[in-house]
Amino acid sequence: GGPQGQEGSPNGPTQGEKGRITICLLPKQKGIPYFTSCAEGAQEAAKELDVELIYDGPTDGSPEKAAAMVEKWALQGVDAICVSPNDPNVLAPAMKAARQKGVKVITWDADAPSDAREVFVNQATAEQIGTALVDTLVKDMGGKDVKGEVAIITATATAANQNEWIVHIKERLKAYPNLRLGSVVPSNEDQKLAFQAAQDLIKASPDLKGILAISSTAFPGAAEGIKQAGKAGQVQVTGLSTPNDMRAYVKDGTVKSVILWNTKDLGYLTVQVAAQLVRGTFKGTDPTVKAGRLGEKRVEGDNVLLGDILVFTKDNIDQFQF
Amino acid sequence: MRLRGVPGPALVLALLCALATAINPAFLSPRNLTDLMLAAAPTLIAACGLMLVVASGEIDISIGSLLGLCAAVAGTLSSPDRLGLPPSLAVAATLALGLGVGLLNGVLVSLVRVPSIIVTLGMLSVLKGANELLMGGKWITRLPDGLRAWGTGSVLGVPVPIAACAAVVALTWLLANRTAWGRRVFAVGSNADSARLAGIPVGRTKLAAFGLAGLLVALATLVSVPRLSLVDSGVGVGFELLVVTCVVVGGVSIRGGTGTILGVVLGVLLLSSVRTVLIFLQLGESSLYWERAIQGALILAAVMGDAAGRRREARA
C-alpha cells in the first residue's frame, strides 16, 4: 500500500537504479497507526527527494528482530538507516556495525547512544513527554488542588520507552503533593486487558482520579473502560495517541486531551535529514537543516528538533487528520 | 479421577477470592462479579471448543490469530470507515470464517494426517500475517452500533457476552455428555484404534470438533471485540496460550479422552480473575513486575495440587 514505501515490491533494494539512494526506515513496531502515519510523511519526502524508501519493522515490536533487520540492511549496502529503537541497548551494536560499513545511521522517534548514530531526529524528550503527560492530566482533573490517586496503565513490564517515561512521570508528580501514584499495570499491548485494568482500578480504589495510559493500545482501552464504567468525567485519562484513534472519545467527552506531535512531519523530517546526510548537503554539526515544506529546523547538539508537543482537545482535534 | 481438574483450581480460586475480599470487600460487589464474568466469557467460549478438540486427542493453537483475523474481518466489513456493510452480514461472515478455518485445520489433521500441533502452529503464523495484511497498518476505530450490541447489549437484563457464554457452556455440556457425537469425541481421543474397530468415523469426528472450535472462536470474537470500539492488529495475540492454559489447568488431559466442563469453567475463572485479584490487592507499583511470576506460580500450584490429589486418590 501507498504509505508502506517500497515494502512488498519485488524490487530488492540492491536492484535500486544506480545513483538513486536507498533509505531504510525502521519503526519500533510495524502495523500500528502511529508509525503508519509517520511512514506516510516519510513517503512524501521520499517522492520529493527521489529516493528509494524501505519501510519495514518487526510486527511484534521485538528489538531483536529489529536489530536483525539493521544487520541485514547493512549487508545489503543501503545508504541510510533510520532507526526508532525499541531497546537502544539491543540495537546499538548492530547500528555501530552498520556505520562501520559506511552506512549513515540516524535515530528518530527514540534515541540510542550517540556513538551508534549520526543524529537524532527528536520530536520530544522523555522528560518533556513525562512532564506533559502529568501536567495535562492534572489540568484535565481540575487543577493542582485535586486530591487523590493516579494510576498508570503501561505497555509491558519490560517496555523500555514506557519505563523511561514512568521515571519522569514519577519525578513530575512530586510537584503535585496532593496526588499519589497508585498501581502501575501492564496491558501487554492488549486493548482488552487495558480495558479491564481500567475498570478494575476504578473499583479497587474509590480514590482514583486519573489514569495515564501510556501506550497506544492502552489509551483507547482505558478510555472505553472508564466510559462503560460510567465514570466519564469523574476519572480522567490521558496518554499518547494519534488523533484519528482517539477522536470519538474526545468528541463524547470521555477524554479531554490527547498528547502527541505531528507524526507525518516526523517521518517527513527523518527522511529529509537522512537523504541530506547521504548527499552531503547536511552535516550533523550544522546549526539548522532545510527540511522541504517544514522550512528550517533547529539542530541542537546532534539533535534535530521537530517542534512542540501537540495537545489535541475537542476544539482543535478536527484540524489533524492522521 | 472423575474430579480431575476440579479440586486444585477450585481451591486456589477460593483462596484468591477470599484474600481479595478480605483486603477489599468491593471485590464481591455484583458489579465486579459481572465484570469478571464479562472478561471471562470470550475465553470460556473458546475454551469450550478447545476442550473438545483436546479431548479428541488433538490441539488447536491457531485460535489466537483466528480471533485477531475474525476481529479484523468483522471490523473491515462493518466499520463505516471501511466497507460499511450491514452488521448482520459482518457477523455471518465472521462466523463463516471461524468455521471455515476450523474445518481447514480439521481437514489437514484428519484427512491429510498432519499432526495438529504443526497444522495449527503454522496456521497461527499464517493467520497473523493475513490479519496484518488486511489491517494495512491502520486500526479500525469505529464499529457500527449493530455490531457493538454484541459486546455491550443485553438480553433479558443479562449482558450478551454472559448470556452467550452460558448458552455455549450448557450446550457444550449437553453435546459432550448427552450426544453420540460428544461421546465419540472422547472415545476417539481415548483410543483411536479401538474407535476405528468400533466403526466410529475417526476423521469426521475430529473434523467436526475442529470446525466447532473455529466457530466458537468466531463467537468469542463477536462478544469480546465489539465491547471496545477499536480493532487493532494485536487483537488475540497470546490468546491461544491463555486458552490452552485454562483448558489444561481445568484438567482436560492433553493426551485426549478426558475432561469436564466444570474443570474448564474453573480453569478459566481462575486464570481470568488473577489479574483482577492482583489489582484489588493494591500491591502498588511493585505488582507490575511480579504479576507474571504470581500467575505462573498459581498455575503450577493448581496443576500440582490436582496431580498430588489424584495420586493420593489412586493410592487409597
Place this chain on the structure above:
Amino acid sequence: MAELLRTEGLGRSFGGVRALDGVNLDIAEGEVHALCGENGAGKSTLIRILCGALRPSAGRVLWLGAPLPEGVHRCEAAGIAAIHQEPVSFPDLDAVDNVFLGWEPRRGPLLDRRAMVRRTREALRELGEDLPLARPVGELPMAQRQMVALARALVRECRLLILDEPTAALSARETDALFAVVRRMRERGVSVLYVSHRLDEVFALADRITVLRDGRKVDTLPARETDRDGLIRRMVGREVPEAPSTETAAAGGPVLRVEGLSLPGAFEGVSLEVRSGEVVGLAGLVGAGRTELLEAIYGLRRFREGKATVGGRALRPGSVPSSLAAGVALVPEDRHRQGLIPSWPVSWNVSMASLGAVSRLGWISPGAERARAEAMARLLQIKCAGVRAPASSLSGGNQQKVVLAKGLFLGPRLLLLDEPTRGVDVGAKHEVHQLVRRLAAEGAAVLAASSDMPELLALCDRIVALRGGRISGELRRSEFSEPALLSLILPEEGAA
C-alpha cells in the same frame, strides 16, 4: 441348518506375508464354530475381514447369500458382533460408554442414557460380573475390561458373534459365565465363531471346528468326530506330547523370600518363598492381586509394609533398578502397554531389558544384539520375517514369545511370569513350559501367575493361591488337582 455366512477363496497378504490364502469357510445358523490354529495361522486376520475391519486382497464374503457390505459399521448393522484379540476399549470412558459407543440408542438428538445404563447392567449380570459402571475402564483389571468388551457384543441383537480368544485373560469363574452365555445364545439361534488356544474349551463348546495352518484351511469337521490329539495333529502337522513330563529338580536354597508384604487395596501380609530350581505358581481369581504382587516384587509398585529379599539382598520398594540388580526379570501381563514397543524391531525388543549385555561403555553393538536376538527367536520358535521386522507385524502369540524372550535374555535368578502363555498356541505353550523348566533346572527361581489352571498344574512344583489379596493356601505337587485348587481360589461360600 441354514447357512449364515460363507467365504470364497478368501486371501490377504501384508507386504510379502501371506496371512490368508484361499480360505473357504461356512457358518450355519445357530452353531458354535471353532477356529483353531497355531500362532500366526491367520485366525485374527480372517476375523478382521469378517467384521469389516480389513479388506481381503482376494476372494469374497457372502452374508445370507449376498456380498457382505463394506466397513465395520455396515457389518455391525447386518448383525455381526466381534470381540477382537485386542478388544475394543476406551480406557478413559466408563463401562456404559464402552458398551455402546458406535451404535448408541437415542431419544431425539440426545442419548438415551438411562436405557444404556440399564442394558449394560443387564448384560454384565448375565456374565456374572458386578463392576463399577462409573469408573473409567482403564482403571479396571484386564479381565474386567474383557468382560466389558463381551458385554458390548452381548447387548446387541446380533446373528453372528465372533470371539477371538475371549478367555485368554479370564479365570475359571468368568470362563464358566461366558460359556453359559454362549450356550444361551446358541439356543436363541445365534451363531458363534470362537477362537481359542485352550482346546478343552473348544471341545466343550463347539459344534464344528475349522483348522487353519499357515493361512490355509486344513479341514472343517464336526467336533464329535475328532479328539484333542487329532486336532493338534491337524493344527501343527505333527504329534505333541500331552503334558510336559516335569521331573522336579531338587530345589536349592531360597532365592525369593517375601515376608508380610502389603499394598493396601491389592494384597495384605503376603509371605512366601521360592527356592532355586523351583517353579511356584500363583493362582487366584481376577483381582486377587497376583499381578500387583508380581509388580511389587519387580519394583513397578511400591509396597507399603513387609520385606522382600532376592538372594539375600533386600529389594528397595518401588525401585525396578534395585530388583534388576538383584537379578529379577518380569514378563508382564499387558504385552501391548508394558511388554513391547510394537514399532521396534524384534531384536530391539528382545534386548530392551538387558542392553548392558550387548553394549560396551554404553555403546551398543548391533551385530551382537542381532545375533543374540536371532538365537532367542530360534529357541522360542518365534515366527517372524527376521529379527529386524517390527514386533507389530507378528501375530499375537508370537508377540507374547518376544516378551518372553526379553525376560529370558539375561538368564535371571528370579523370573516373574504374569500370564506367560496368554494367546500362545498349544505347541508353543509346550515349548515355553519346557524352557521355563530348563531355566529352573539351571538354578533359577520362577514365580508364575496364570489364570490357565491346567497350565499351573502342569508347570509348577508348588502352587500358592491368593484370595482377596491374602494367601488362602498352598498345594504341593502331590496334592495337585483342579478341585483342590478351585476350593482355594473361589470365594469361601462358593467353594462348597
Place this chain on the structure above:
Amino acid sequence: MRRLIATHEAGLAALLAALLVAAWRTDPAFVSWRVQSGLLPQIGETALLAVPMTLIVITGGIDLSVGSVMALASVLFGLGFRSGWPVEACAAAALAAGLLCGALNGWFVTRFRVHPLIVTLGTMSAFRGLAEGVSAARPVSGFPDTFLRIGQGWTAVGLFAALTLAGTAVLARHVLGRRIYGIGLGESAARASGWNVDRLKASLYAFSGLMAGVAGVLFTARRNTAKADVGAGIELEVVTAVVLGGTSIFGGRGTLVGTALGLAVLHEVRQFVGWRWSNDVLNLVVVGALLIGAVTLNGVISRRPAGSVEGG
C-alpha cells in the same frame, strides 16, 4: 521406519538446495559467504536450544519454558555484573540458574507425572515473571568488549555443531539414545524393562535448562543487554525447527541431523524473504505455510499404513 526418516531428511536437504539455487539466480549476493556468515549468528540461540528440545520431543515431552529460562539467566548475569562480579562469575551464576530451572521442570514432570506441556506452560510464566521481578524489568548493558566478542561470532553455532555430532552418535548407537526413543514410544514398556525413565527424563530437562542458560548468556553478549524479555517466543521457533526437521511431536521418532536441516531451511527461508522483500508480514505467512507444507508433503509421501495409531 529408518527409510522414512531418511526420506524426510533427503527431502529437506533438497528443499534447502533448491532454495539456495533460486536465491542465487535472483540475487547472487545473498548466497555469498560474506552475507551468509553475517546472517548466521542470528539463528545461534535457536539452534542451541533445538538440540535438547529434539531429545525431549523424542521422549514424547516438550519444554516451552526455554525462552523464559534464557531471560532469567540473562537477567541474573546482568544483576551480577551490575554488582561488580567478574564476568566469569556472572556466567557461572547464569548457567547454574538455567540448570536449576531445567532441573525444576524435570522434577515437576517426573515427581507429579504431569504432562510436560502443562508443567512448562506454568514455568514459562513463572520463570519469566521471576526475571521481570528480580530485575524490576530494567535492562543492564555496558559489558566489556572481551565478553561481547563471544556473542558476535560463532560460539553458539559451533557449540550446536559439536552437540549435534555427539548427539547423533548417542541417538544412533548409545544405550541412552535407545532409551530416549523407547521412552517416547512406550513409557510403560520402558519402565517395565527396568529403565530409570524418571532419571533420564529429568536429566534431559536439566540439560535443556542448562542450554537455555548458555543461550541466555550468549544472547546477552550478542546484543549487549541483559533483560527480562530476552527469548520471548523463541520456544515456538525452536519447536517449529524441530518438527520441520521430522521429529514426531508424539515422540519416538526424529534425529538431530533432521533438526539441523530444519533449522537451516527455516533460517534461509526467513532471511531470503526478508532480504528480497523487506516485509515482516510476508515472513509470517511464508514461514507458517512452509511448516504446514513441508510436513504435509512428508506425510503424503510416507503415508502411514491405514489403521496405525495416530498418537496424541
